[in-house]
Amino acid sequence: MTHASGSERPPGPRGHWLFGNTEEYDRDRNGFLERCHREYGDVFSFDARTIVVSSPEQVHALLTRTNKDFLAENSPLAGPMDTERMAADAELWTTTRRAGWQGLHRRVAEAHAGRLRAVFEETVADGEMDVLATMTRFFGRATADFCLSADAAGVPEVLAENVAAIDPLSRDSLQLPPWWPSRKVWRFARSRKRLLGLMSQIVRGRRRLLGDGEPVQDLLGVLLASSAELSDVQIERFLRGIMLAALGVPASALTWIVYELSARPDVLGRLADEAGSVGEDDGVPAVGDLPYTEAFVKEVLRLWPPTWLIGRTVRRETELDGWRLKAGDQVLFSLYRLHRDARWWSEPDRLVPERWLEPHAAPVRHTYLPFGAGPRVCVGTQLGMMQLTLATFWLVRTMEIVPSGGAADPDFSGLLVPRDLRVRLRRKVVRQSA
Template sequence: MANGADTDRPPGPRGHWLMGNIPEYDADRIGFLRRNHDEYGDVFSYDERTVFVIDPDLTHDVLARTNRDFLTELAPFDTRRDIDQAAEQGDSWMSARRTVWPGLSHSAATEADHRTVEILDTVTGEVAGRECDVLTLTRTFTARSISEYCFGPDSAGIPELLDEALDVTRPFSGTSYQFPAWVPLRRNRRFFRAHRHTIETLYGIVRRRRASANGTSQGDLLSMLLGVHPEMPDRTVMSTLRGILMGGHGVPASALSSIVRELARRPRLAADLRAEAGGPAGAEAPPTARLPLAEAVVKEVLRLYPPVWLMTRTARTATSLGKWSLRPGDDVLLNPYLIHRDPRWWPRPDEFDPARWLGGQAAPGSAYLPFGAGPRVCLGSALTMRQLTLATSRLAQRFTIESPNAEAADPEFLGRLAPTGLRAQFRPISG
């Protein structure tokens, strides 16, 4: 776009005459954003319909106005930009969120503590003493955890569905240009096949559980949703649980991979976490008391390496973004990663320092956004924080973590932010 050609639009880089900014952005996404942030400021245009925002107050304003002036990211392959349909789906999702919220609260998450640790012990026990791919390990843990939390005794096979969903979406994260859905590319066919398989599988579980005599007595999230009044339609139950499954898999897995990287790089921190948890542990139950250092480590990792490093909102109507104007269908990309590393809001922003969270210190203003904000704040934030805090403490209790490439495994700015190719060995500590 022309620099400053439209006074209602923020300035931005002109880009290639045909491909715009796609080649430069895809070659180095965070480098591209840093350079343009330095040149154009906290708000700049990427193309005629896309604006980047790296300002905490404007970011919170957009998030607070979601559902009214903005919609969450439109569905993949929605090339028609059907704003009205997306708004209707958003309203339906908000109703479902209010229903399921008690089942994802802090108290509900705490009830799952022992099972969370049991799953972690099982998954890490399968690789203990030998080098493994960390992201594969953490995804296995989070897939099993969230599947059981949602579906209890009917969770068999669901972790594999979640892995498949990540595999089929990964090819789309590597490029900003997407071919329409009707183009018979292999990746398009795989995506739709996996999507149908997931929907059919989850829908089948919901219907079978509804028909069973003990359908609302299994103690999982599905039972809770089947027991609400007025009754939720099966398809609404299925779509609600599907959203929770997807969010409860990739995001915490990516965060836990970054936590493993920091524990491998910082043996003294691991020792302090071990001491907080009561020393080395065998198979005994985990501590149920609050773990302030482990929680501070999680918060600091989420600051430096937020898995959701970009959030997208789409203008529902003609609206404003600070002093700029937006049209219906314009995309606004919000960047927690750069906000979390901005020296205007954070002292020593690139330094890993869990101590900044100890002693009840709060985040500066609106500059901490690992779970978003506003009416569409992450539904599972309490569950994720509890899960990650327990996992951090338990890993430090049970293992010395060694990694041959922790220093070189920089985060990859594709999809959910996680260290690239991180490998580690989990050496058991005798109690």
């Protein structure tokens, strides 16, 4: 990395002679990034091949130049750094993504929203609970329903196994290669194969029925009907990618929502007023009918973005903010720090849903990115907002939330989650009119 100014690399902490900064980073990931930002400014070196950027312009450039100069491809396992193979994977993914994008259109989302209430009732019941585990079950079923509707039986369980096997690998700073003789690696490979095998069975089954009546209103139906003529393998991998992306991240967001509901009675009161204003017979409300609830969800995603750290691999020699980068270098940024930077946000550490309701309330450009940006922006942005807003509405309307352990002790080792949050949910008594 060479700067236009002549410096070889951005400044940064020297770290241990053998382990670099990994040990200190792993002790307190967010604290480490915050200290380095304060000390070295908006760009610093984490190690000889990794830089961390922090300004909205640098982050915007990194995200919008993804696919062209940077790559978003990654795996929980280490492998030889072959940027051309990664670029070929990116191209294949992008073709499927384009066809899949249509699958996230309104009719499919509305059909899914109609079924989501039942999924919510079956998974989020009265009683004491580990919130993250419950919300993971809810989104496992929700995402399987959205992708496969009536063919989803058995999928949430196999998906959960794959997610549970990825988790310990993605928490490690040091990646293991696929041939490493460890239970963790073996469990991951086995669960991935099982999930892809199940997808393959379902895709083949559905292909046989193509042309018999109305196409099914789910993502698989749209992919099979696409004019892009996707191969089975393309569809199976895309479905797996979508289901993984649409499980852990929204589950973490909903867990933070429950935390804020239990910690902020004033906000809960306003949410309850809004939920009470929707008639029982009005069916599933649209996000636009719940402006305060939507503002609350946006604000929770600002304070607690589940994908708190985003990384890219440099595809070919290029520059970013004047720093020369070589193919295979890494660039990181913390979405969590960007969302709480006092240069762009007033009261950055406080939950203020009202900031999204004020006229002219648009944030400073490129400072609010809970769904990313550029060619690899989240494909589930609208769907995710809809699911989170409806789940908040149902929670507030039907349940009382009593905290029963765990504080908002944020865990930054994988997705950003509150460590061990537990609550007791009590179904509200609905008074019958005489």
